[in-house]
Amino acid sequence: MRILPEPRGEDGTSLGLTGYFVPKGYVVVMMDLRGTGLSDGCLDHLGPNDAQDLKTVVEWAAAQPWSNGRVGMTGHSYVGSTPSLAAAMDPEGLATIVPSAGMATMYDHQFQAGVPYFLQWAGPMVAYEQIALERDLPGGEHVGEKPEETGCGLPNSSLTAGEAQLSGQYTSWHGERDWREAATAADLPVFMVHGVNDNAARVAGMDWFTQRAGRDGDKIWLGQWDHGSGCCPTRRGIQWTYALHAWFDEHLAQRDVDTGPAAELFLSDGTFEGGRTGDRTQVLTGTQWPPAAETLTLHPSADGTLSAEPSTLPGSVSFTGDPLGHTDPQGTGGVDFATEPVTQDTVLAGKPLLDMVASVTAPRVHLIGTLYDESPDGDRRRISQFAINPELRVGVATPSRCSRAS
Numbered sequence: 001m002r003i004l005p006e007p008r009g010e011d012g013t014s015l016g017l018t019g020y021f022v023p024k025g026y027v028v029v030m031m032d033l034r035g036t037g038l039s040d041g042c043l044d045h046l047g048p049n050d051a052q053d054l055k056t057v058v059e060w061a062a063a064q065p066w067s068n069g070r071v072g073m074t075g076h077s078y079v080g081s082t083p084s085l086a087a088a089m090d091p092e093g094l095a096t097i098v099p100s101a102g103m104a105t106m107y108d109h110q111f112q113a114g115v116p117y118f119l120q121w122a123g124p125m126v127a128y129e130q131i132a133l134e135r136d137l138p139g140g141e142h143v144g145e146k147p148e149e150t151g152c153g154l155p156n157s158s159l160t161a162g163e164a165q166l167s168g169q170y171t172s173w174h175g176e177r178d179w180r181e182a183a184t185a186a187d188l189p190v191f192m193v194h195g196v197n198d199n200a201a202r203v204a205g206m207d208w209f210t211q212r213a214g215r216d217g218d219k220i221w222l223g224q225w226d227h228g229s230g231c232c233p234t235r236r237g238i239q240w241t242y243a244l245h246a247w248f249d250e251h252l253a254q255r256d257v258d259t260g261p262a263a264e265l266f267l268s269d270g271t272f273e274g275g276r277t278g279d280r281t282q283v284l285t286g287t288q289w290p291p292a293a294e295t296l297t298l299h300p301s302a303d304g305t306l307s308a309e310p311s312t313l314p315g316s317v318s319f320t321g322d323p324l325g326h327t328d329p330q331g332t333g334g335v336d337f338a339t340e341p342v343t344q345d346t347v348l349a350g351k352p353l354l355d356m357v358a359s360v361t362a363p364r365v366h367l368i369g370t371l372y373d374e375s376p377d378g379d380r381r382r383i384s385q386f387a388i389n390p391e392l393r394v395g396v397a398t399p400s401r402c403s404r405a406s
Helices: 018-024 048-063 078-089 106-110 118-132 180-185 203-210 238-251 272-276
Strands: 069-075 096-102 192-194 219-223 263-268 282-286 366-373 380-388
Touching: 018 238, 048 069, 048 078, 069 078, 069 238, 078 180, 096 238, 106 118, 106 203, 118 192, 118 272, 180 203, 192 238, 272 380
Parallel strands: 069 096, 096 192, 192 219, 219 263
Antiparallel strands: 263 282, 366 380
């Protein structure tokens, strides 16, 4: 129901994928990953066993007598990561994938250049294992089936990565769950759906799709919405249902269907909260992602200005940070750089990059830079965020200790 909350039946209940697509001639296959739901086995956290299982199920579905041999995959959040794993395995019969708020590497779920984001980094340690355990407890859907498998996924959790879970270092545990290269190279059309204000699946997690460099046949919906928790995957309501239906009609049923522009960016001129919950002022369309655009480079100055021209003012700025900054980034130490008011319509689209020179007085810190749009009355909307643990400044797999300044 979560992946397709609309339309609803007369009783107000979501029809879901099965209720919507089956009457239209589709077969819907639901799969519980090993160690979840009704499936036996040990939770693998999107590891190689999960990938092989996905390949097996796709090829089984494609070979059934009721199948035309073309399989599509979709899902949201954790389940939205499984399509990229399947694409990386190149199973026979997989014709397209539609990942919503998913990732192709578990590292992007836990860290952003070594910085843990909210409590997402603890998911592969605690949250997912708890879900797997609860299914075997009284009242769980798997209770009594195979008690010897209760908790057997714990050795596969990120706890086995050791101290690196504190530094954010990319380890062999992450390497076994990194499908980006193969997903990027996958020879099939991808319909990517993501929100730039998604704190559970940060937008950096779709970088593997960006690396496909506007491959012919790909499509993207990129909006200012969040993860849709407690609501819906894309904040687009019935529009999402129709878009998914059209996509599957073209790529699975092979009907002549218009699936819309290759890139659709949903823009909001409202508040930050409004953008996160689906406000839309206009839709910017394009022929590919990333879009063909001019590069905007901004340079900070010691006086707090931010401009297109390099600064001629010598000096630096400093601040004292506070660990509580993860809940109140404006109230616990930081420095601001601001441009002059923008005098013409400007769209910032693409992947922002931050080149920073900094010194720190602690052996382990998290440096986070946030790009804001500020209204004349001072209200701010987050556009994007940069983050790095300076220990990993030469690469997320290569710690380099910071010297304590005197």
